[in-house]
Each structure stands twice: as C-alpha cells, then as structure tokens.
C-alpha cells in the first residue's frame with residue numbers, strides 16, 4: 558500500500574514510488590546490490606536510518622543457489638523488516654538459472670534480479686554479468702527461462718554495453734520488456750569503463766523512451782540534491798545508490814528530508830562513531846570476528862572519504878588485528894575535535910573484483 562510521502566512544492570512534480578508487477582517501491586530511492594557489502598547487516602543498517610524503499614542481496618552465482626545449499630549456508634537469508642527484498646543472481650545457463658530462481662522464490666524473496674552488468678573479469682570470464690551484453694540471444698534465453706519459471710517479478714540490472722563500440726542498452730531494454738522483465742536498473746557505464754569516467758545518465762532517459770516498465774538509474778549519486786536533480790532531469794522512475802550509501806548511510810534519509818523541505822540531518826563525529834560501532838556490533842552478532850572486522854574495513858574505505866586526515870583512520874583500521882583494536886582507533890579519530898565532514902566524493906578505486 559502506498560504511504561504518503563511528504564513533498565515540498567519544489568519537488569511536487571517528482572515521482573515518489575514505482576511499481577514492480579504490483580509491488581509498490583516507495584520511496585523510489587533504492588539500495589544498489591553490492592558484492593561483499595549488501596548483506597543483511599548492511600541492508601538493515603541502511604533501512605533503520607529511513608528513506609530507502611528497496612534492498613537487494615549481493616550478486617550470487619546461480620550455481621550456488623539450490624534449496625539445499627541455501628538451507629546450509631544461509632547466504633541469502635533476510636529478516637521480515639527487509640521486505641520488499643530482492644535477490645540478485647548471476648549466470649548464463651538458462652536451466653541452471655531457472656532452478657536457482659525457483660529456490661529464490663521458495664526462500665520468499667519478493668523480487669528476483671538478474672545481473673547483466675558486473676564487469677569483474679572473474680565474472681565475465683565465465684560468461685556471466687556484463688559478458689551477456691555481448692550475446693543478447695543468450696541473455697534473452699536466460700531471461701525467458703527465469704520469467705517462465707517463477708511467479709515473483711523478475712528485474713534486470715545491466716550496463717550500457719560492453720564498450721563504446723557496442724552500446725546496446727536500448728536493444729537490451731526492449732528485449733527484456735518483451736520477455737516479461739518487470740523493471741530495469743541501468744548503470745549507464747560500459748563494461749570497458751569499469752568505474753572510470755562518469756555514468757552517462759542521458760542513457761537512462763533514452764531507455765525510458767523505449768519501454769513502459771519502470772526504469773531505475775544507477776551511478777555516481779553522491780548527495781540528496783544530486784539524487785532529486787537526477788530524478789527530475791533524466792525522468793527515471795527511481796534512483797539506485799551504491800557507493801554513496803557506504804560513504805553516507807544517512808543519504809536516503811537526507812533525500813526524504815530534502816524532498817519534504819526539511820533541514821537535512823548532518824551527522825556529527827559522535828553520530829558517525831555510533832554508526833560504525835553499531836555496524837561492527839551487528840556484524841559481530843551474525844558472523845565470525847575476522848569477517849566482521851573485514852566488513853568494517855570495507856565500509857570505512859568509503860565512509861571516511863572526504864574526512865580530514867581520514868587516510869590515517871583507514872590505515873590504522875586496516876592494520877587492526879582485532880575488532881577491539883579497530884574500535885580504539887575509531888574512538889580516537891572521532892573524539893570531539895570539531896572537524897566537519899563533507900561527503901562530496903565517491904571512491905572510484907573500486908577493486909576489480911567488485912561488480
């Protein structure tokens with residue numbers, strides 16, 4: 558059911574929701590799937606701060622998704638407060654993906670998303686992710702097999718093409734709609750770009766012109782004004798935020814505040830320390846100490862970008878051997894010293910292993 562989203566006259570013309578085959582996504586600001594990041598802990602952290610309408614699992618290889626494997630490893634588990642919940646799968650074998658899709662439906666996910674955008678050589682080397690942009694016939698076979706198999710809506714996340722000489726985002730979008738895909742998310746870089754240059758958002762507008770299913774734009778959204786500006790200029794149905802959510806998990810809340818005409822929450826150093834501490838505690842509750850520490854290190858890599866002297870924080874946390882040692886470094890860094898934090902940059906130096 559649609560809620561009332563408070564909107565100031567300045568933003569009254571912007572959509573506040575979109576619908577994926579009957580599932581209302583509201584607000585229309587969603588957390589991007591991110592391997593190694595968007596596990597249940599991070600999703601719940603973001604959702605608890607408000608303003609996020611949809612979350613997704615990390616991209617998961619369809620070959621590892623069977624009812625038996627899911628019962629044993631719990632890697633796609635979620636809590637009721639995460640609904641509507643999307644599971645994202647990768648793969649290129651229609652039969653295997655159909656089997657995995659059924660397991661995802663049985664798990665109770667609301668939406669199944671197929672990844673045709675991941676640029677990592679490990680993924681494209683196996684013909685998955687953005688490699689499918691080089692073979693739309695194969696992509697079509699995959700999408701057809703999956704949409705036939707399940708009754709939950711299937712969505713597609715993709716890039717603009719393999720490289721500048723093979724831009725095929727319009728053909729991909731048309732084909733996806735024709736086989737029954739319920740919504741699209743476009744990260745409008747090419748595979749060849751990886752994370753360099755800028756996401757060319759005019760491509761999102763172009764896709765909007767050729768399909769009638771919802772189109773969500775992904776890439777480079779860094780602050781609240783930027784998000785609402787892109788929603789307006791490019792006519793997207795929704796905005797997807799990845800690295801910006803790691804740099805500033807309050808971003809979704811701030812977008813809602815800007816839309817409502819309220820003052821934006823400005824986290825103090827104490828708020829930032831409390832958030833990182835909460836994240837670490839939540840990780841420690843649900844995973845091994847070493848993994849929890851690694852998760853903290855990864856979040857800090859983006860969270861601290863733009864903070865004065867933050868290289869020292871990253872360095873010291875990265876060299877911490879235990880969560881308590883990392884806590885000590887964070888406590889010292891964030892103790893009241895009056896610095897201000899401008900979240901104006903996204904870290905484009907994403908490891909090639911990430912999607």
Ligand SMILES: Cc1cc2nc3c(=O)[nH]c(=O)nc-3n(C[C@H](O)[C@H](O)[C@H](O)COP(=O)(O)O)c2cc1C
Nearest residue numbers: 589590591592616744775776777798799800911912
């Ligand atoms: C660390 C990391 C992991 C990612 N993993 C995935 C993934 O699992 N599936 C996916 O579709 N995209 C993945 N992406 C791409 C993001 O979903 C998003 O499209 C891209 O980062 C551009 O948006 P941003 O500028 O808001 O980060 C990943 C990106 C990053 C930085």
